[in-house]
Amino acid sequence: MSPMEVLTKNNDRLFVFTDLDDTLFASVKGQVSEHMIPSTVGVNGQPYAYSSVQQQKLLNVMIKSNAIIIPVTGRRSSSFLNCKLPAITNTDYAIVSHGAVILDNKHQLLDEWKVFLEQQFxxxxxxxxxxxxxxxxxxxxxxxxxxxxxxxxxxxxxxxxxxxxxxxxxxxxxxxxxxxxxxxxxxxxxxxxxxxxxxxxxxPPYARKKVAVDFLKKMMNVGELDTVFAMGDSHSDLPFMQDSDFLIVPQQAQIFKQE
Missing domain, CATH: 3.30.70 (Alpha-Beta Plaits)
Known part of the structure; x- marks a missing residue:
């Protein structure tokens, strides 16, 4: 089998580790455009943040590419579940609470992660x-x-x-x-x-997005023939993003602003 045939046969996984707030949706000051869609709700059940046309298109590209999408957010579990984007909440895993918690596909604490935390911290x-x-x-x-x-x-x-x-x-x-x-x-x-x-x-030291992302990469056997995208906007996203193949950053990201 030629190298290209090996690549074609095995290169069937695209991973997307993505921040949520100010990356895939954002709160809106002023008038909400008719092209925006509600993406999260607040405690009162009313829309709290919206996805722009561009954010919707970006997520749709990932969906159509059959990407394995894994949210990586500072939101705690209850706030994460206020998200109304099925491609985000219906995932195999979700990293929440700034990386301190990994959820499984039933939105419960991942057993393997709990064992890891107890062993390492x-x-x-x-x-x-x-x-x-x-x-x-x-x-x-x-x-x-x-x-x-x-x-x-x-x-x-x-x-x-x-x-x-x-x-x-x-x-x-x-x-x-x-x-x-x-x-x-x-x-x-x-x-x-x-x-x-x-x-x-x-x-604390276990609340690091990079620690959780690295754990899932190892658990899912992400290898050299897989492709990893990372999306985020803040300084706390950079550590896990820098270990990916491609970085996707919104134009108005905190990353670009001088502290």
Whole structure:
């Protein structure tokens, strides 16, 4: 069998690891175009984000190519399931909660991932660290009346990350910089700060999109004859994207903006 015949026979898998928010859909300020489609809903069941014509076309290209699409999102499981795009929610796997959780095709915690986490990380120790930091930050921002809400996100029994959001009434540029600077100064070793506007996430070492993507690549035996696309917009997406064959980045991505 010639090299080209081998390539043709085996090169039948296209993997797409894709971020969601601001990549395949986005919230819309102002008038919603008639060509946009609702892609997620909020807690009230009303449309929260929309896919543009271009985003729809991109996803359709992947679908028609029989790509194995794997969402990679900072959204926790419940928020991920608010997505209304079947090609995203009806997948074999989904990486959620900034990479701390991998879901199977029934939207349950993947057994193999749970075993991996228990073997590689002390989840109880990190739970304790996150609770301690949660209490510290909650007290600090309450005392200074900063309009910052702090939450500990637990997904499928795993303490995944701390979520901080500045309320709209307080969220001017100066306040965002102040909060960012304080969090960076108090960030414990081995934790990572992900900032996006008035939203912040403090991530333990197992909440890394790249760790989860690498795990699934190994589990699915992604090899040299497979093709891997990676799509994303933020700095936290770059680590898993850089190990792909092709990177797809939206024009207005955070990646292109100077910090």
């Amino acid at each position: 002390s989840l109880q120790l990190w739970h304790n660290k996150l609770v301690e930091l949660y209490e510290k930050l909650s007290h600090y921002f309450e005392v200074i009346n900063s309009g910052v809400r702090v939450r500990l996100i637990i997904d499928h029994g795993i303490s995944t990350y701390l979520c901080l959001k500045i309320s709209k009434d307080y969220a001017d540029v100066k306040k965002i910089v102040q909060v960012n600077d304080y969090l960076e100064s108090t960030l414990p070793k081995e934790m990572f700060l992900h900032a996006n506007g008035r939203n912040f996430a403090i991530l």
